[in-house]
Each structure stands twice: as C-alpha cells, then as structure tokens.
Amino acid sequence: MAATPDLCTEEEVSELVYAFYAKVHEDPLLAPIFNAHVKDWDQHLAKMVDFWSSTLRGTARYRGTPMPRHAQLPGLNPGLFKRWLSLFHQTTHDLDNVAMRERADVLAPRIAESLWYGYQMYNQPTRLPMDLEDR
Ligand code: HEM
Numbered sequence: 001m002a003a004t005p006d007l008c009t010e011e012e013v014s015e016l017v018y019a020f021y022a023k024v025h026e027d028p029l030l031a032p033i034f035n036a037h038v039k040d041w042d043q044h045l046a047k048m049v050d051f052w053s054s055t056l057r058g059t060a061r062y063r064g065t066p067m068p069r070h071a072q073l074p075g076l077n078p079g080l081f082k083r084w085l086s087l088f089h090q091t092t093h094d095l096d097n098v099a100m101r102e103r104a105d106v107l108a109p110r111i112a113e114s115l116w117y118g119y120q121m122y123n124q125p126t127r128l129p130m131d132l133e134d135r
Contacts, residue, residue, distance in 0.1 A: 005057045008100040010049075013056060016104065017048045020091040029083050037073060055107055056100060070115045071122035078132050081112050 024030050038044045047064060054062040070076065088108045095101040113132055120129040 005059070007056055007103060008097050010053060010057075012095070012097055012100060013053045014049050016091060016095065016100075017045060017052055019094070020088055021045060021048070023087045023091060027083065027087060029080060030087070033073065033075075033080070052104075055111075056103055066111075066115060067118040068122075071119050076116075076119055078116065078130075081116050081132055085109055085112055 024034055047062070050059075050061040051064070051066075053059045085108060089105060092101045092104045092108075095104075109132075116132050117129050120127065
C-alpha cells in the first residue's frame with residue numbers, strides 16, 4: 001500500500017499519537033507496561049509521531065526496529081495486543097479525516113499481527129505461532 005504525503009498533515013499525525021497515548025495512560029492493562037519501559041516520554045512520543053508519519057505519509061523519518069523492542073517486553077499476549085488495537089480504533093474513530101482513519105485502521109492490525117508473530121518466534125521458538133484471532 002503506497003503511503004502518500006497528502007493523506008494527512010503532520011499536525012493530524014501528532015494529534016492521533018497524543019490522543020492514543022492519552023487513552024493508554026488511562027488504561028489499567030497497558031499503562032503499567034508503558035510506564036515500566038518508557039524512560040523518556042517526550043522522546044517516545046516524538047518517535048511514535050515519526051513512526052506514524054512514516055507509515056501514513058511515507059516520510060521515512062522513523063528509523064527504529066519495533067520487532068526486537070517488543071519481543072523483549074515481558075508478558076505480552078493476544079489480549080494486550082487486542083486491547084492496544086481497541087484503544088487505537090477508538091482513537092481513529094474520532095478522526096474527521098476519513099481517508100486517514102481508514103488507512104490507519106488497516107495498517108495498525110497488520111503491524112500488530114506481525115509484532116505478535118515476531119513475539120512468539122522470539123519467545124517460544126519451538127511452538128507454532130498463532131494468529132491474534134486464534135484465542
Ligand atoms: C500489546 C501491545 C503493545 C504494547 C504493550 C506496546 C508497548 C510498547 C513499549 C513499552 C514501547 C517502548 C519500548 C522501549 O522504549 O524500550 C513500545 C515502542 C514502540 N511501539 Fe509498541 N506496544 C504494543 C503494540 C504496538 C503496535 C501494534 C505498534 C504499531 C502498530 C507499536 C509500535 C511501536 C513503535 C514504533 C515503538 C518504538 C520502537 C523503537 O523504535 O524504539 N506497538 N511499545
């Protein structure tokens with residue numbers, strides 16, 4: 001799927017990221033995980049803006065490697081990924097920019113699924129990986 005700079009503005013990307021993390025901070029399941037691992041919130045949020053700017057607008061500003069980061073987080077499971085996606089979809093639901101919402105709603109579950117696959121391959125290499133929907 002080609003990303004386009006015209007899909008949304010940088011301001012819309014920032015609004016999406018900050019609105020999503022406002023929900024994360026309130027969430028009893030996800031907040032403790034982020035608070036345990038994010039040392040510098042300004043830096044994390046700036047990185048996440050770069051990530052979504054890259055995926056939605058094709059700016060290629062994000063240079064990180066999310067897979068090993070998530071693989072090393074203890075205790076991730078399908079329920080947590082589904083919770084993350086539920087908060088994300090609640091956030092995109094409020095976007096006025098319909099094209100941006102639709103793109104974000106397609107990309108996030110794909111990335112979540114691939115992170116969950118990578119997580120299982122890293123942490124349980126002898127077991128067959130399951131889809132997020134398998135349980
Ligand atoms: C169970 C669901 C998830 C949890 C609990 C979670 C948690 C975290 C945490 C704690 C970090 C910071 C890690 C660190 O700085 O050491 C992080 C980074 C990040 N997360 Fe997630 N995450 C989840 C799902 C996702 C999904 C579905 C996406 C994308 C659609 C995503 C994208 C990212 C990105 C891009 C980073 C920055 C990695 C880097 O370059 O340092 N995460 N996540």
